[in-house]
Amino acid sequence: MSEAQPIGNVAIVGAGPGPVDLMTLRALDRLQRAEVVVYDRLISAEILERIPATAQRVYVGKALGYHSVPQEGIHELLIAHARAGRRVVRLKGGDPYVFGRGGEEVQALQAAGIACEVVPGVTAASGCSAAAGIPLTHRDYATSCVFLPGHLANDAATHDWRALARPGQTRVFYMGIQRLPHIAERLMAHGLSPETPAAIVRDGTRPSQTVLACRLSRLLQCAPAYGPQPGLLIIGETVQLSPYFESD
Ligand SMILES: C[S@@+](CC[C@H](N)C(=O)[O-])C[C@H]1O[C@@H](n2cnc3c(N)ncnc32)[C@H](O)[C@@H]1O
Incomplete structure (x- = not known):
């Protein structure tokens, strides 16, 4: 019996420390093809400008000691958009796997059977x-x-x-x-x-x-x-x- 195919698609993308030219080409590619972008507080204005006008933007602004959307809520959001068949980008400052809770997001997506990739960023x-x-x-x-x-x-x-x-x-x-x-x-x-x-x-x-x-x-x-x-x-x-x- 073959294993169930993952559904949906989420790219967890590292945006780097601010300037758009410190993003990787792969990160820019995923951003420009996104249908939904879920992003944090530290994403710079010049990077936000690269989100396609047609894409839905969801701000989940994380500030020290305060999450406007709790981490579990972010997981649910990513899973819901992916299950609806949208190309989802989870845009995170720096590198997703350095103090960014990217690991937890990947675990939640995997547990939900959703395919995801991690695009590294300049930490x-x-x-x-x-x-x-x-x-x-x-x-x-x-x-x-x-x-x-x-x-x-x-x-x-x-x-x-x-x-x-x-x-x-x-x-x-x-x-x-x-x-x-x-x-x-x-x-x-x-x-x-x-x-x-x-x-x-x-x-x-x-x-x-x-x-x-x-x-x-x-x-x-x-x-x-x-x-x-x-x-x-x-x-x-x-x-x-x-x-x-x-x-x-
Ligand atoms: C929640 S951590 C996320 C780190 C991120 N994943 C990374 O790889 O850079 C946020 C912290 O990263 C540091 N940080 C992020 N961008 C920075 C920047 N442009 N200049 C200085 N510190 C920065 C600050 O210490 C900030 O409080």
């Missing part, structure tokens, strides 16, 4: 590191890099601070700007020098991008107030290679 760490001149790895400074969700950093059990404080690595905190004091305190309590270079990149790769790069102790004093712009916190020796870096 914020890659976009911001390139735009701010901060290599994620470098033979002389960092042989590894680690991506972490900063907003979960309040729970002592979430991160292995001892391992994170070791030299030779670049630490990239997504959703972590407002947790900077706690993150810095934890790292320094486990031996990281307060002189370690660190940066905050906001609106990375976009025309409105701002970069603050200095010593961690200084960053703690002059970090901007948390705002609605997406921001990345990068801590590690490679930050000193940035043209934005101020050593004192």
Whole structure:
């Protein structure tokens, strides 16, 4: 007996960090052939302009600590549109599989017997590191890099601070700007020098991008107030290679 064929079709598409020319060709192709586009808060206006006029747009705007549509509601929406036979694009900032709950969406679609593909995107760490001149790895400074969700950093059990404080690595905190004091305190309590270079990149790769790069102790004093712009916190020796870096 042959297995049941999946029904419907959903492409879970990474839109990258903002500019349309940082989308992949495959991502643009799926977007331009979409009949329904379900998208998040961080999708830029210039990417939204590429949605066909004939396509239905569904905003499910996710903001930190607040989901205008709960995750299960997003799953139901995708499944319903796919079952109605529409070409559905689930458009997500950055890469769908990096702190984007893309994994959960794929699981829900698979459980519903719906065919889906994942189109990778430039994740914020890659976009911001390139735009701010901060290599994620470098033979002389960092042989590894680690991506972490900063907003979960309040729970002592979430991160292995001892391992994170070791030299030779670049630490990239997504959703972590407002947790900077706690993150810095934890790292320094486990031996990281307060002189370690660190940066905050906001609106990375976009025309409105701002970069603050200095010593961690200084960053703690002059970090901007948390705002609605997406921001990345990068801590590690490679930050000193940035043209934005101020050593004192
Ligand atoms: C829910 S996560 C989604 C990450 C996304 N899937 C990715 O791969 O980039 C959202 C967080 O990504 C980071 N982020 C996304 N776009 C950014 C940008 N253009 N500049 C700086 N940080 C960004 C911010 O830390 C923001 O709070």
